[in-house]
Amino acid sequence: MPIPHARYTRQWAGLLDAVTPAVREAVRSVAQGHAEELARRFYQDMSQEEGAVLFLSNIPLRQRLEQSLQRWMRSVFDGSSLQLEQKVAQQVHVGEVHARIDVPVHLVLQGARGLKVHLHQLLLQADGAAQHAAVLVDLCMEIMSQAYARSMERTARTKDAYRLHAITHNLGTERERQRAALLEWENQLLCELAMERSGAQLPRMAVSDFGLWFHHKGEFVFRGAQETRRIESAMQDVDVVWLPALEALEPGAPRMQQLRQLRDEVRRINYHLAALFEQHQELDAGRDVLTRLLNRKFLPVVLGKEMGHAQQHSESFAVLVVDVDHFKQINDQHGHDGGDRVLQQVADVLQSACRGGDYVFRLGGEEFLLLLVDVGQAQAVALAERLRQRMQHEPMRLPQDRSTQVTVSIGVALYDGHPDYQRMLQRADAALYQAKEKGRNRVELA
Numbered sequence: 001m002p003i004p005h006a007r008y009t010r011q012w013a014g015l016l017d018a019v020t021p022a023v024r025e026a027v028r029s030v031a032q033g034h035a036e037e038l039a040r041r042f043y044q045d046m047s048q049e050e051g052a053v054l055f056l057s058n059i060p061l062r063q064r065l066e067q068s069l070q071r072w073m074r075s076v077f078d079g080s081s082l083q084l085e086q087k088v089a090q091q092v093h094v095g096e097v098h099a100r101i102d103v104p105v106h107l108v109l110q111g112a113r114g115l116k117v118h119l120h121q122l123l124l125q126a127d128g129a130a131q132h133a134a135v136l137v138d139l140c141m142e143i144m145s146q147a148y149a150r151s152m153e154r155t156a157r158t159k160d161a162y163r164l165h166a167i168t169h170n171l172g173t174e175r176e177r178q179r180a181a182l183l184e185w186e187n188q189l190l191c192e193l194a195m196e197r198s199g200a201q202l203p204r205m206a207v208s209d210f211g212l213w214f215h216h217k218g219e220f221v222f223r224g225a226q227e228t229r230r231i232e233s234a235m236q237d238v239d240v241v242w243l244p245a246l247e248a249l250e251p252g253a254p255r256m257q258q259l260r261q262l263r264d265e266v267r268r269i270n271y272h273l274a275a276l277f278e279q280h281q282e283l284d285a286g287r288d289v290l291t292r293l294l295n296r297k298f299l300p301v302v303l304g305k306e307m308g309h310a311q312q313h314s315e316s317f318a319v320l321v322v323d324v325d326h327f328k329q330i331n332d333q334h335g336h337d338g339g340d341r342v343l344q345q346v347a348d349v350l351q352s353a354c355r356g357g358d359y360v361f362r363l364g365g366e367e368f369l370l371l372l373v374d375v376g377q378a379q380a381v382a383l384a385e386r387l388r389q390r391m392q393h394e395p396m397r398l399p400q401d402r403s404t405q406v407t408v409s410i411g412v413a414l415y416d417g418h419p420d421y422q423r424m425l426q427r428a429d430a431a432l433y434q435a436k437e438k439g440r441n442r443v444e445l446a
C-alpha cells in the first residue's frame with residue numbers, strides 16, 4: 001500500500017488549525033530552546049536499552065544522531081503550516097532510514113514516549129501545548145512506522161529473491177526436466193491419436209506433468225515476464241481449441257492442419273520456456289546480463305550483511321564507485337555494440353583485481369561498485385590506484401580487430417560505523433564526483 005502523503009498532510013494541517021497561535025508558539029519556542037537537551041536525553045534514555053548498544057556506542061554516530069534529532073524537532077514543532085508535504089516526506093524518510101539501519105521499532109516508540117514526557121514537563125505552563133506537542137509526535141510516529149513497514153517488506157522481498165537465487169542454482173536441470181515433460185505429453189498425445197479411438201479424450205496439457213509444474217512453480221518463478229503470458233495463452237489454445245478440434249473429427253478424416261497448429265503451439269511453448277530459463281538464470285542469479293557482474297538490486301542485502309559482519313568483528317571494509325570516463329564518446333565513436341564490448345572488458349578487469357571474498361556490482365550504465373572486505377584505508381586506496389593505472393593501460397578490444405583505451409574515475413569510502421548503507425554510498429559518490437571534477441582518471445577518498 002502506498003503511503004497516503006496527501007491525507008497525512010491534511011491531518012497535520014488539521015492539528016495545527018485546532019490550536020491557537022499562542023499554543024503553537026509555546027511549543028515552537030520550547031522545541032527551539034531545548035532541542036539540544038531533549039536530543040541528549042532521548043539518546044541517554046535509549047542507551048540504557050540492550051538493543052541500542054550497537055548504534056550508540058559509536059560516539060561520532062551518536063553525535064550525528066543527536067544533531068539530526070534536533071533538526072527533526074525544530075522542523076516538526078516550528079508551528080508553521082507551510083511545507084507540510086515536505087514534513088510528511090521527512091517522516092517517511094526517517095522511517096525508511098530506521099528500516100535500513102534496522103533500529104528496533106520499540107526503541108523508537110520508547111524514545112517518542114520519553115520525548116512526550118519531557119515536553120510535557122517543559123510545557124506545563126502553557127495550556128493545551130503539551131497535548132498539541134504529543135499529538136504531533138504521534139502523527140510523526142504513525143507515518144514513520146508505515147514507511148518502516150513498507151521498507152522492511154521490500155527488503156524481505158529482495159532477501160527472498162536472493163534466497164531463490166541460492167536455491168535455484170540447478171536451473172539447468174529443471175530446464176531439461178521440463179523439456180522432457182513437454183515431450184512426453186506430446187508423445188502420449190501422438191499415441192492416442194495413432195490409436196484413433198473414437199470419442200476418447202485427448203490428454204490435456206494443463207494436467208500433464210509439464211502443465212502442473214508450470215501452473216504451480218513456473219508461473220511463480222517467472223511471474224511478470226511476457227513469455228509467461230505467452231506460454232499460458234498457448235497452453236490454453238492447445239487445450240481449448242486444438243485438442244477439442246481434433247476430438248471432433250470423424251475417424252479417418254484429414255487432420256493435418258490441426259496437427260500442424262498443435263505442433264506450432266508446442267514449439268512456441270518450448271521457445272518461450274528456453275527464453276525464460278535463460279533470462280532467469282541471469283537475472284535471478286543476481287547477475288547483470290551484459291557483464292555477468294552482480295546486479296545492483298542485491299547491493300542493500302550484501303552491504304547490510306557486510307556492515308553487520310564489520311560491526312561484530314570490528315573490521316573495516318571499503319566501497320569503490322568506479323565510473324568510466326567520457327564513455328559517451330566511446331559509444332559515439334564505436335557504436336553501442338563497441339561500447340558494450342568495452343563495458344564487458346572493464347568488468348573483467350574489475351573482477352580480476354578483486355579477491356574471492358570481494359564483490360563487484362554493475363550499478364548501471366558505465367558505473368560499477370567494488371566492495372572490498374576486510375581492508376583498511378591505505379589498502380583500499382592502493383588497490384583503487386592500481387586499478388586506475390591498470391585500466392588506462394589495458395587495450396580494450398573492439399569489433400573488427402580494432403581497440404581503444406579507457407580511463408576510470410574512482411570514489412573510495414571506508415566503512416565508518418554508520419549503519420545506514422545509503423550514507424556510505426553517498427560518500428563514495430561524492431568522492432567520485434570530486435575525482436571527475438578534478439579532471440578524471442583519478443582516485444579520491446571520501
Ligand SMILES: Nc1nc2c(ncn2[C@@H]2O[C@H](COP(=O)(O)OP(=O)(O)OP(=O)(O)O)[C@@H](O)[C@H]2O)c(=O)[nH]1
Nearest residue numbers: 323324325326327328329331336337339340365366
Ligand atoms: N554501450 C552501452 N552504453 C551505455 C550502457 N548504459 C549506458 N550507456 C551510455 O553511457 C553513456 C554515459 O554517459 P555520461 O553519463 O554522460 O557520462 P560519460 O560520457 O561517461 O562522462 P563522464 O562520466 O562525465 O566522464 C551514455 O551515452 C549512455 O547511453 C550500456 O549498457 N551499453
